[in-house]
Amino acid sequence: MNIPGIGNAGVMGSNTADLSPAQVAERAHFAAATRTINDSNIFGLSNELTFAIDRSTQHMVFKVVDRSTHDVVMQLPPESVLQLAASLQSVAKPGGADEYTPAKT
DSSP states (O other), rough: OOOOOBBBBGBBOOOOOGGGGHHHHHHHEEEEHHHHHHHHHTOOTTTTEEEETTTOOOOOEEEEEEEOOOOOOEEEOOOHHHHHHHHHHHHHHHTTTTOOOOOOO
């Protein structure tokens, strides 16, 4: 999966120049919520919450990451679900390489 690097306050995302004002506001809201959650240490002192937009699917991805090792402790949705969504999106595109054609009965 193509997920951009970590930015401020545990937020991962793409360039805001490509986003609508509503999308920018939504990401700012998630960034503020992420800071609040991380400040509360709800995931413990050694972990932090991050979020990103998966480039392949454009779905929001939340991760709990170990602050010292940067290992992903938990991810929602899981990587397998993101891969499935990307596969389904490629099939749904007109002329997709794996386009499904139902059998005639």
